[in-house]
Amino acid sequence: MDGGKVKTAIYYFSGTGNSLKVARDLAGELREAKVIPISEAIKYKEVKPEEQRVGIVYPVYMWGMPLIVANFINKLKLDKDQYVFAVATYGGMPGNALSQTAKQLEKQGMCLSAGFGVRMPGNYTPLYGAVPAEKQQEMFECEKEKVKEIAKFIQAADKTKIEKSSFLINLIFSGIIYKLGSGKMSQMDKSFWVNGKCTSCSICEQVCPVDNIKMVDGKPQWQNRCEQCMACLQWCPVEAIQYGKKTINRKRYRHPEARVEDFINAASK
Ligand SMILES: Cc1cc2nc3c(=O)[nH]c(=O)nc-3n(C[C@H](O)[C@H](O)[C@H](O)COP(=O)(O)O)c2cc1C
């Protein structure tokens, strides 16, 4: 099926590089593939990729799918013969994210052919610091293997089961917590604040994928349309951005191969 003719479009959303890394690695395995930031694609009224395979790669948020990904799917227009796959990166449990993707596609008259989870280091500093470097390395080794497996499935145009957590986990976390919490995400930036280390470099403003930060008198101000991706907090070069009271001494996390330019370009206005 491959032979260099079949092309793949991989749309990704990423705050700290895990999903970007998976998207790039998959593109490398599949060849003849391009990666496109969802933050850019979503600016169009419709997204109509012509490639035969279309991938959606994103991080799990609150055991579900980020809202920007759901909005992106609403703009997606695909033909019945296009093969659609999704990959959700997650720190602990994928929950129901991929089933949500399948449902959202179905609502729009499309079908998810296969959905895969890839465990990566967690990036939600409001709850925990970065996992130790050694543990990160182990996860990166597993990621490489998993991406190879995923690429094989996709190349065979296999329709696999959609990966998800257990029924009980999905009922409690993805069902109750996601339903209650996801609608509040946009306002959760009210807990961000900036300390005296801020140098007014405006990197936080530039990396925000949804233009949610405005520099006012040289300091960031959050505009209450947040995706909670943590890019601003993680990419601040002097760790001036805090969330609530507990992040000051927590170790930040970014995928070691991700560069700030990847995020500035993905968010370019
Ligand atoms: C707002 C938010 C919520 C998260 N919720 C979950 C979760 O419910 N389950 C989980 O396993 N990881 C969760 N994580 C961790 C991310 O899914 C994980 O680190 C992901 O690989 C980050 O990808 P990125 O670097 O492409 O942004 C969450 C991260 C953020 C920022």
Ligand code: SF4
């Ligand atoms: S990235 Fe950090 S130092 Fe730069 S403006 Fe934002 S908060 Fe200030």
Ligand code: SF4
């Ligand atoms: S304000 Fe920060 S956490 Fe919210 S979407 Fe922008 S970069 Fe992500």
